[in-house]
Amino acid sequence: MTSNIRFEALKLAWGHAPVKVDKANAKAKVIFAQNVFTREKMKEYIASNILDQLFDLIDSEKPLSRDIANSVAIGMKKWATELGATHYTHWFQPLTGGTAEKHDAFFDFDDNGKPIEKFSGSVLYQQEPDASSFPSGGIRNTFEARGYSAWDPTSPAFVIGDRLCIPTIFVAYTGEALDYKTPLLRSISAVNKAAVAVANYFDRNVKSVTTYLGWEQEYFLVDESLFAARPDLLMTGRTLMGHYSSKNQQLDDHYFGIIPERVLAFMTELEIEAQKLGIPLKTRHNEVAPNQFEIAPIFEEANLSSDHNQLLMSLMEQVARHHHFRVLLHEKPYGGVNGSGKHCNWSLGTNTGINLVAPGKNPYQNLQFVTFLVNVLKAVHRHNGLLKASIVSATNAHRLGGHEAPPAIISVFLGSQLTEALNQIENADVDKGIIINAKKEMKLGVGTIPEILLDNTDRNRTSPFAFTGNRFEFRAVGSSANCAGAVLALNAAVAEQLTMFKSEVDTLIDKGEAKERALFTVIKRYIGDCRDIRFDGNGYSDEWKEEAMKRGLDCETNVPVIIDNYLTDQTVKMFSSTGVLSPSELESRCEVKWENYSLKLQIESRVLGDLVINHVLPAAKRYQKTLLEKVAHMKQVFDSEEAKMLNEQDCLLIRRIEGHASAIIAGVDKMTELRVIANHITDQRERANAFHDTVVPIMEEIRKHVDELEMWIDDQLWTLPKYRELLFIR
Numbered sequence: 001m002t003s004n005i006r007f008e009a010l011k012l013a014w015g016h017a018p019v020k021v022d023k024a025n026a027k028a029k030v031i032f033a034q035n036v037f038t039r040e041k042m043k044e045y046i047a048s049n050i051l052d053q054l055f056d057l058i059d060s061e062k063p064l065s066r067d068i069a070n071s072v073a074i075g076m077k078k079w080a081t082e083l084g085a086t087h088y089t090h091w092f093q094p095l096t097g098g099t100a101e102k103h104d105a106f107f108d109f110d111d112n113g114k115p116i117e118k119f120s121g122s123v124l125y126q127q128e129p130d131a132s133s134f135p136s137g138g139i140r141n142t143f144e145a146r147g148y149s150a151w152d153p154t155s156p157a158f159v160i161g162d163r164l165c166i167p168t169i170f171v172a173y174t175g176e177a178l179d180y181k182t183p184l185l186r187s188i189s190a191v192n193k194a195a196v197a198v199a200n201y202f203d204r205n206v207k208s209v210t211t212y213l214g215w216e217q218e219y220f221l222v223d224e225s226l227f228a229a230r231p232d233l234l235m236t237g238r239t240l241m242g243h244y245s246s247k248n249q250q251l252d253d254h255y256f257g258i259i260p261e262r263v264l265a266f267m268t269e270l271e272i273e274a275q276k277l278g279i280p281l282k283t284r285h286n287e288v289a290p291n292q293f294e295i296a297p298i299f300e301e302a303n304l305s306s307d308h309n310q311l312l313m314s315l316m317e318q319v320a321r322h323h324h325f326r327v328l329l330h331e332k333p334y335g336g337v338n339g340s341g342k343h344c345n346w347s348l349g350t351n352t353g354i355n356l357v358a359p360g361k362n363p364y365q366n367l368q369f370v371t372f373l374v375n376v377l378k379a380v381h382r383h384n385g386l387l388k389a390s391i392v393s394a395t396n397a398h399r400l401g402g403h404e405a406p407p408a409i410i411s412v413f414l415g416s417q418l419t420e421a422l423n424q425i426e427n428a429d430v431d432k433g434i435i436i437n438a439k440k441e442m443k444l445g446v447g448t449i450p451e452i453l454l455d456n457t458d459r460n461r462t463s464p465f466a467f468t469g470n471r472f473e474f475r476a477v478g479s480s481a482n483c484a485g486a487v488l489a490l491n492a493a494v495a496e497q498l499t500m501f502k503s504e505v506d507t508l509i510d511k512g513e514a515k516e517r518a519l520f521t522v523i524k525r526y527i528g529d530c531r532d533i534r535f536d537g538n539g540y541s542d543e544w545k546e547e548a549m550k551r552g553l554d555c556e557t558n559v560p561v562i563i564d565n566y567l568t569d570q571t572v573k574m575f576s577s578t579g580v581l582s583p584s585e586l587e588s589r590c591e592v593k594w595e596n597y598s599l600k601l602q603i604e605s606r607v608l609g610d611l612v613i614n615h616v617l618p619a620a621k622r623y624q625k626t627l628l629e630k631v632a633h634m635k636q637v638f639d640s641e642e643a644k645m646l647n648e649q650d651c652l653l654i655r656r657i658e659g660h661a662s663a664i665i666a667g668v669d670k671m672t673e674l675r676v677i678a679n680h681i682t683d684q685r686e687r688a689n690a691f692h693d694t695v696v697p698i699m700e701e702i703r704k705h706v707d708e709l710e711m712w713i714d715d716q717l718w719t720l721p722k723y724r725e726l727l728f729i730r
């Protein structure tokens with residue numbers, strides 16, 4: 001047997017033992033947020049009069065003065081250098097989807113030329129990274145490369161290794177957002193304003209409403225040596241080929257199963273490192289597919305939670321390396337098994353401690369709950385196309401509609417009890433129905449607003465957007481995505497909706513209607529208006545696709561076309577009225593999304609071409625050669641009739657291999673030709689569409705032949721680790 005990279009990789013992979021992780025010295029009580037410049041730590045390092053001003057500005061969303069920034073910088077540097085930091089960086093989230101850092105040393109010279117450590121308010125406050133290479137969708141031409149990163153004091157600074165990281169927004173010199181954080185912050189503020197106004201119908205003490213986010217991060221682990229032997233995983237994050245493993249997830253024996261020791265060691269170290277950074281990880285378990293896992297924190301304020309998710313994703317990649325793993329955050333690393341999502345659990349909470357999307361303790365609170373619930377439904381209904389656009393990407397496209405993943409149609413699951421409650425409210429008679437007694441208990445014609453106790457077992461895995469008792473779970477979000485993309489769209493849609501609701505209710509009140517009656521009237525109408533977004537059935541079924549189409553929900557599956565939803569009049573108006581994204585910011589985001597789509601496919605298609613030419617076809621030819629030699633030898637030993645008979649199967653096999661091999665060669669030629677044509681298209685949208693319409697189908701065609709070949713060719717000659725090895729090796 002000749003040595004083959006696949007067998008070398010397998011040998012290494014099987015040899016990797018669990019890495020020991022010292023847990024005893026990492027008690028959460030001690031280490032939690034030890035590397036974060038929390039408000040408590042600020043008190044130790046910054047004068048209290050400065051801090052009071054700082055917290056005041058943060059809480060009232062007012063801009064920061066340079067004087068305060070200077071004083072904070074001095075304290076921050078002292079704290080960070082005590083932890084061993086020698087560098088600082090603005091930490092921001094450009095539209096590439098990842099995070100960006102540029103490290104500068106604290107090191108400087110003083111006026112006498114002596115080396116000192118220096119960090120001033122101005123560099124804490126604002127920096128001008130060379131922004132010309134970040135995607136901007138045309139907002140910032142390269143000759144006008146100025147982009148600013150500016151401190152976001154609502155997310156605390158932290159130290160990783162030798163650097164102080166300062167969470168920042170990233171904007172063009174003309175003020176437009178070039179990142180995810182800026183519009184997320186704007187959307188949080190828009191929801192706050194709109195939700196306070198509505199919550200005040202129920203309680204005048206509500207002064208602020210916070211958006212909460214708790215994500216569930218799914219991911220795959222793969223051994224590093226196998227990963228290294230799969231150029232497609234290495235370069236695109238997914239396998240572009242691979243015959244499905246005979247056993248994959250059909251037995252459901254991985255889900256919630258015992259976590260393999262090697263993986264547990266990885267998770268333990270990840271949790272420790274995440275704890276130090278103040279990421280409140282809480283849950284970990286095996287997911288449905290082999291070697292697929294999930295990790296989830298306790299929910300937090302959405303901006304912080306979103307930062308923590310970005311931070312965790314990079315931490316996962318670092319920690320995985322200590323354990324000879326690579327982490328796959330791609331939505332669909334393997335065909336035939338589950339993909340990975342990032343469920344974004346979303347809720348709204350008041351400063352008075354009420355969760356606005358959870359049933360309350362009394363009927364009055366329940367009216368408030370129903371108000372917010374119905375407004376969310378209405379927003380999701382109206383903007384279902386946009387919400388889908390907020391979660392699609394070249395990578396998530398492989399997951400949507402696949403194994404156990406939500407379909408590419410946005411609908412909301414409520415469960416039977418809540419559906420029943422809404423039906424009752426919708427059919428109740430406003431004139432007969434409402435009695436509000438002194439205790440503010442509201443009775444409807446149908447009795448008191450049903451005591452809404454929600455049964456958490458009423459679950460539906462196929463729903464892209466589910467109500468789960470005290471929160472909405474946006475499940476269509478992809479595992480590699482920045483949560484902010486989806487959350488900011490949802491926030492903006494809900495903010496717009498709540499504002500419209502308030503104005504409708506106020507109009508009725510102005511006409512002399514009692515407040516409760518006005519609320520009730522509008523809610524009743526809304527329940528009917530947005531009924532079409534509610535769907536509790538099987539999202540995988542073909543009937544649902546037909547039904548959804550009839551209901552007028554967005555059923556498009558082509559990613560470049562789905563992105564158009566960002567530019568409809570309705571969307572542009574919504575984002576403008578809420579102040580979350582301006583028309584030019586929307587346009588630039590679409591340009592980036594289309595470009596990103598094309599680039600991902602361009603890379604995938606090149607890698608596929610390379611792999612089939614340099615790995616697959618040579619293996620096929622080698623095996624054919626062996627077969628041909630055998631056939632020729634037969635002819636030497638046996639007379640021609642007998643040799644013919646004895647060679648029949650092998651001749652068939654030679655033909656079969658030849659058939660697939662020629663189809664592959666023709667396919668690669670065609671794919672290259674189509675790719676070149678697509679690459680020459682200058683309009684980003686058209687180009688993305690060309691990749692979608694022409695390059696994707698031929699890639700799928702090529703893959704079919706490659707996967708067939710994998711079945712027919714001698715295992716010893718196959719050089720790429722197979723699915724059964726990638727998925728099952730520990």
Ligand code: ADP
Binds near residue numbers: 299
């Ligand atoms: P499941 O898989 O059953 O949905 P998990 O425990 O895996 O549950 O994850 C639930 C996620 O929902 C966690 O991130 C958790 O913090 C979050 N979550 C729970 N309650 C809320 C809430 N009120 N608002 C936002 N997120 C929440």
Ligand code: MG
Binds near residue numbers: 216294296
């Ligand atoms: Mg979960």
